[in-house]
Amino acid sequence: MKRRNTPTKQAVLDLFDSCSTALNQEQIETQLKGKMDRATIYRILNSFCEDGMMHKVVADDGVNYFAMCKNCCEEAKHHHDHFHFRCTKCNQLTCLQENIIINLPQGYKMQNYNCVITGTCAKCQN
Numbered sequence: 001m002k003r004r005n006t007p008t009k010q011a012v013l014d015l016f017d018s019c020s021t022a023l024n025q026e027q028i029e030t031q032l033k034g035k036m037d038r039a040t041i042y043r044i045l046n047s048f049c050e051d052g053m054m055h056k057v058v059a060d061d062g063v064n065y066f067a068m069c070k071n072c073c074e075e076a077k078h079h080h081d082h083f084h085f086r087c088t089k090c091n092q093l094t095c096l097q098e099n100i101i102i103n104l105p106q107g108y109k110m111q112n113y114n115c116v117i118t119g120t121c122a123k124c125q126n
Helices: 007-017 025-031 038-050
Strands: 054-058 064-068 083-087 093-095 115-119
Touching: 007 025, 007 038, 007 064, 025 038, 038 054, 038 064, 064 083, 064 093
Parallel strands: 083 115
Antiparallel strands: 054 064, 083 093
């Protein structure tokens, strides 16, 4: 379904276009400086997820992060199965593009996964 673009949707898109990491609702609200309420932000984010423009990651801290589908999804096959890294110092969540091999026990078949690795990012280590 083709959705109508609105100034509020465009403001959220512009924010994510200028950002290289995933953002949680609080970070989005802070960046948008009160231009819209929490419910509007969630409604926009959920519609973007439904349309495949964005994906949601539930991090190890239970917080929902949202990331634009830029380099994480191939043109031919849209997928969100990849690892993420959350820095415990700056709280940035980043999509990892590297292939990480998962070895499951015999008899198990993977359908999808959502994995968040925590630690300290390169920027915070310096």
